[in-house]
Amino acid sequence: MSEVESEADEVAESDEAVEPDEAAEAGRDEIWIEKYRPERLDEVAGHEDITERLSRYVERDDLPNLLFSGPAGVGKTTSAVAIAKELYGDDWESNFLELNASDQRGIDVVRDRIKNFARSSFGGYNYRIIFLDEADSLTSDAQSALRRTMEQFSSNTRFILSCNYSSKIIDPIQSRCATFRFGPISDEGVTEQILKVAEQEGIETTEDGVEALVYAADGDMRKAINALQAAAVMGEVVDEEAVFTITSTARPEEIEEMVTHAIEGDFSKSRSILDDLLTNKGMAGGDIIDQLHRSVWEFDLSDEATVRLMDRVGEVDYRITEGANERVQLEALLASLSLEQN
Structure with a gap:
């Protein structure tokens, strides 16, 4: 029996020796978002139209520079890694460079790490992939340097840029990429x-x-x-x-009750619910604003009351973003809704 066959038998025996409960318990020690991260494009959930188009690039081994835009947690990084795994198989890690632009914003990153990787020799493949996550955090100078690097190494390197807002990517880079917009998963x-x-x-x-x-x-x-x-x-x-x-999420009915009391003119009850959310549940003011914005059209409110609430939410969100006190601004929002009924 060869050494390979012997090792395979040992692995098989060791796998059989693990009880199902022990395996499940061991699995719980892992981070599930990594454990269940899709390995292939056709396993990425919620973006079948995008993954189908990307799969065609992979099948033809003709990948252009790509720009993925969309909110967090919708599959941008997963899709980039899946592309690399399908193109390179077991060699994907040596042909795939991932950088996070939010941590490495300077122009030196583009000039040094990216260029060094793009220049290094490799064999067996037509190109390597550089994945730049949160590319909209790069400074304008760094993006300009990136544009020049994309031109210089276009023959042997492909870039995949990921961002939350494609509008923050300079036009010369956008024009060099095929753009894919990832929306929230259904x-x-x-x-x-x-x-x-x-x-x-x-x-x-x-x-x-x-x-x-x-x-x-x-x-x-x-x-x-x-x-x-x-x-x-x-x-x-x-x-x-x-x-x-x-x-640390408020129930939709708690948010609705808080707003309803305010619109009915009962500021005290409305403020009491807000205080419970901020103090006892430890919610941030920005999170409450986000939930208000998400749920406002689901409340049993008149169109007029809904429009007034949206107007106040937009104003308060801007003020909190600019550094105003969250509690004061949220209480002011509820007070303004209450005063309109008195």
Whole structure:
């Protein structure tokens, strides 16, 4: 028997020796967002139209420079890594350079690390891939240097840029890339993935628990899976209570009750709910504003009241962004809604 066959038998025997419960317990020590990160483009959830087009580039081995834009946790990095794995197989790590522009913003990064990687020799492939995450954090000078580097090494290097806002990428770079816009993942896509992970990990979920995970995630698959893993530690069943506790998210009905009391002119009750959210639940003012904005059209309010609320939300969000006190601004929002009824 050859050494390879002998080692294969030993691995098989060791796998058989592991009890299912032990394997599941060992799996829980891993970070689930990495454990269940898709390996191929056709496994990326929620963006079938995008992954189909990217797969055609991979099949033809004719990859252009790419620009992925969209919110966090929707599959931009996963798609970039999947492209590399499909193109290079086991050699993907040596042919794929990942940089995070938010940590390395300077022009020296473009001039040094990127150029050194692009210049280094390699064999067997037509090009290597440089993945620049959060590229919209690069300074204008760094982006200009990046543009020149993209031109200089166009024969043997492909760039994949990831950003939240493509408008912050200079036009010369945008014109050199095929742009793909990733939107938030649909509620159905998040639900399907949550149930799949829960089944793999042997986690019991309730219907309202899954709905709470979907609401808290708001289209962010990474946030949904992280929340599922955190909630699974709290008890045997992942229910609504566990999810809202672990994610520090207000229930939609709490937000609606707070706004409804304010619109009805009862500022004291409205302020009491706000105080509970900020003090007892430890929510940030910005998170409350985000939930207000997400849920405002779902409230049982008249069109006139909804428009007034949206106007106040926009003003308060701007002031908080500019550095104003969160509690004061939120209380002022509720007060202004109450005063209109008195």
